[in-house]
Amino acid sequence: xxxxxxxxxxxxxxxxxxxxxxxxxxxxxxxxxxxxxxxxxxxxxxxxxxxxxxxxxxxxxxxxxxxxxxxxxxxxxxxxxxxxxxxxxxxxxxxxxxxxxxxxxxxxxxxxxxxxxxxxxxxxxxxxxxxxxxxxxxxxxxxxxxxxxxxxxxxxxxxxxxxxxxxxxxxxxxxxxxxxxxxxxxxxxxxxxxxxxxxxxxxxxxxxxxxxxxxxxxxxxxxxxxxxxxxxxxxxxxxxxxxxxxxxxxxxxxxxx
Amino acid sequence: xxxxxxxxxxxxxxxxxxxxxxxxxxxxxxxxxxxxxxxxxxxxxxxxxxxxxxxxxxxxxxxxxxxxxxxxxxxxxxxxxxxxxxxxxxxxxxxxxxxxxxxxxxxxxxxxxxxxxxxxxxxxxxxxxxxxxxxxxxxxxxxxxxxxxxxxxxxxxxxxxxxxxxxxxxxxxxxxxxxxxxxxxxxxxxxxxxxxxxxxxxxxxxxxxxxxxxxxxxxxxxxxxxxxxxxxxxxxxxxxxxxxxxxxxxxxxxxxxxxxxxxxxxxxxxxxxxxxxxxxxxxxxxxxxxxxxxxxxxxxxxxxxxxxxxxxxxxxxxxxxxxxxxxxxxxxxxxxxxxxxxxxxxxxxxxxxxxxxxxxxxxxxxxxxxxxxxxxxxxxxxxxxxxxxxxxxxxxxxxxxxxxxxxxxxxxxxxxxxxxxxxxxx
Numbered sequence: 001x002x003x004x005x006x007x008x009x010x011x012x013x014x015x016x017x018x019x020x021x022x023x024x025x026x027x028x029x030x031x032x033x034x035x036x037x038x039x040x041x042x043x044x045x046x047x048x049x050x051x052x053x054x055x056x057x058x059x060x061x062x063x064x065x066x067x068x069x070x071x072x073x074x075x076x077x078x079x080x081x082x083x084x085x086x087x088x089x090x091x092x093x094x095x096x097x098x099x100x101x102x103x104x105x106x107x108x109x110x111x112x113x114x115x116x117x118x119x120x121x122x123x124x125x126x127x128x129x130x131x132x133x134x135x136x137x138x139x140x141x142x143x144x145x146x147x148x149x150x151x152x153x154x155x156x157x158x159x160x161x162x163x164x165x166x167x168x169x170x171x172x173x174x175x176x177x178x179x180x181x182x183x184x185x186x187x188x189x190x191x192x193x194x195x196x197x198x199x200x201x202x203x204x205x206x207x208x209x210x211x212x213x214x215x216x217x218x219x220x221x222x223x224x225x226x227x228x229x230x231x232x233x234x235x236x237x238x239x240x241x242x243x244x245x246x247x248x249x250x251x252x253x254x255x256x257x
Numbered sequence: 258x259x260x261x262x263x264x265x266x267x268x269x270x271x272x273x274x275x276x277x278x279x280x281x282x283x284x285x286x287x288x289x290x291x292x293x294x295x296x297x298x299x300x301x302x303x304x305x306x307x308x309x310x311x312x313x314x315x316x317x318x319x320x321x322x323x324x325x326x327x328x329x330x331x332x333x334x335x336x337x338x339x340x341x342x343x344x345x346x347x348x349x350x351x352x353x354x355x356x357x358x359x360x361x362x363x364x365x366x367x368x369x370x371x372x373x374x375x376x377x378x379x380x381x382x383x384x385x386x387x388x389x390x391x392x393x394x395x396x397x398x399x400x401x402x403x404x405x406x407x408x409x410x411x412x413x414x415x416x417x418x419x420x421x422x423x424x425x426x427x428x429x430x431x432x433x434x435x436x437x438x439x440x441x442x443x444x445x446x447x448x449x450x451x452x453x454x455x456x457x458x459x460x461x462x463x464x465x466x467x468x469x470x471x472x473x474x475x476x477x478x479x480x481x482x483x484x485x486x487x488x489x490x491x492x493x494x495x496x497x498x499x500x501x502x503x504x505x506x507x508x509x510x511x512x513x514x515x516x517x518x519x520x521x522x523x524x525x526x527x528x529x530x531x532x533x534x535x536x537x538x539x540x541x542x543x544x545x546x547x548x549x550x551x552x553x554x555x556x557x558x559x560x561x562x563x564x565x566x567x568x569x570x571x572x573x574x575x576x577x578x579x580x581x582x583x584x585x586x587x588x589x590x591x592x593x594x595x596x597x598x599x600x601x602x603x604x605x606x607x608x609x610x611x612x613x614x615x616x617x618x619x620x621x622x623x624x625x626x627x628x629x630x631x632x633x634x635x636x637x638x639x640x641x642x643x644x645x646x647x648x649x650x651x652x653x654x655x656x657x658x659x660x661x662x663x664x665x666x667x668x669x670x671x672x673x674x675x676x677x678x679x680x681x682x683x
Contacts, residue, residue, distance in 0.1 A: 139337070140530045143527060144528070219530075226351075226518055229348075233514045237507055237514055241507035244503045248500045251496050256657075
């Protein structure tokens with residue numbers, strides 16, 4: 001038996017074994033919900049309407065506690081907002097301005113070049129407002145969680161009554177998908193909490209879906225460009241491999257090997 | 258004028274240079290007409306692939322360094338700024354980040370090739386030793402590079418790994434503080450890791466040069482593991498192996514690109530998207546996948562110093578492997594007992610990798626200890642003994658005249674008098 005046949009025989013067994021062994025030990029949490037995402041898969045794009053609605057949810061709900069320090073208002077062009085819309089959104093925020101002639105702090109309306117306005121001055125202040133645990137910055141939150149989009153969606157929709165006998169301490173909330181089921185964040189979304197301009201009904205599930213789409217974009221703003229470029233690059237390399245292999249066959253045709 | 262080289266190069270300018278510094282003649286000798294065994298399989302692509310990956314890592318790394326800030330307050334954000342605001346910064350970063358994984362995949366296959374076909378045996382011992390040194394240099398570089406984005410796993414990984422040195426008796430704590438430049442992993446640590454992460458690749462380039470020099474003195478091993486007997490056993494490196502390496506390179510780059518463009522964070526840990534926080538330890542501190550087997554060996558030993566010693570020992574045995582393996586036969590094809598055992602070794606390393614990814618509880622502890630035991634048993638007991646106990650199969654007369662039937666070819670041994678096919682094109 002040659003090395004390659006041995007490999008061929010061993011490989012499926014080894015892979016099966018590794019899948020079995022690598023399967024995580026029985027999870028205490030529910031299996032995450034499997035939403036259909038516009039951005040999943042290698043041809044996945046981004047549902048701009050959902051991302052824009054998601055920004056609205058972030059802007060009106062999430063941003064009252066969560067910062068998004070890696071995003072600038074100018075970045076919103078990435079979800080299809082026009083320059084004027086971005087200017088207006090930025091201008092509606094009051095951000096710290098330069099020190100005045102007396103050395104006192106001033107404020108000014110925001111510009112597209114400004115970082116998303118944070119709800120608290122700094123993470124210490126945010127922590128103090130929440131009994132020590134500052135709400136995490138949401139810029140790359142989706143990438144920072146095992147399960148990604150499904151996890152974020154699960155948390156946002158996972159507020160249910162605790163099972164009988166499950167003791168929920170004060171200041172904590174029960175969530176189906178939170179590891180350990182206890183979460184500091186009270187249920188953030190309620191039906192009709194925002195009014196969508198496009199008439200979409202603002203159910204909890206809808207808002208969770210939209211804001212998750214938005215958070216996917218904030219975590220991976222390059223994703224659409226990346227995947228589109230990737231299809232072309234991989235296609236090129238596969239063709240190149242075929243071509244090179246043909247040349248190789250040609251060059252080796254007179255060698256007995 | 259005794260030292261001038263008599264150059265065959267036609268172009269007068271190149272000839273003028275070559276006469277004074279025969280680099281073109283050298284390139285032609287080492288990469289053009291260099292006699293290479295004609296029976297390489299695709300496992301022999303992986304050295305070239307490693308060299309290309311090294312080049313990719315250096316080029317992307319230089320551009321990343323132009324935009325990175327090695328300061329604990331700014332490092333995380335500067336990496337994100339590269340991803341968002343630098344032109345094609347995401348591409349450069351993802352190529353570099355996944356390039357590290359690709360580099361280890363390639364090098365691990367390259368090492369497997371060496372183990373399977375006995376490429377470490379005389380006269381290639383020094384070549385092999387330089388290779389193991391390269392592996393160590395790569396590991397150090399990868400470890401320090403992983404610290405630079407200053408995420409949670411960067412910080413805690415650095416803390417755990419540097420703390421290993423505290424197991425050294427008497428001077429351990431002093432050594433760790435000396436490595437840190439302080440009393441914990443902190444700004445001086447990040448600064449020196451950045452500096453060393455930029456330096457090490459050039460050490461690697463130097464070692465690769467020595468690796469290739471040694472290779473071109475001994476010549477390549479081959480799947481039969483027998484020496485080249487006549488020019489009929491070889492082909493000029495160019496175009497035969499330049500084109501064969503190119504085929505492998507295209508396939509490799511296609512896989513590399515698929516990961517970079519479609520699943521760039523597949524091999525990473527989500528925790529590293531959280532900025533480093535010295536006050537909050539992640540639930541599980543797990544190294545990158547390519548260190549998992551070694552991490553598993555470390556944790557399989559109940560004693561800290563013992564674990565550290567075993568972990569470094571697992572690499573150290575590779576340095577002396579040429580003398581641990583007492584068999585004179587190189588290729589596993591002709592070693593009926595050694596051949597399955599190489600795959601057992603691979604299985605043990607894969608199991609160790611999985612053990613490293615799980616908490617050391619229950620079955621994982623047992624598996625880790627069994628696999629660790631086999632790893633050392635393989636090198637320290639089985640290999641020395643096999644040389645005496647194993648009866649190798651008959652070796653072929655020569656590369657162009659193998660005694661074994663070819664796979665799928667069906668032909669038996671060639672009669673001695675039949676000349677091999679002509680080597681050169683007409």
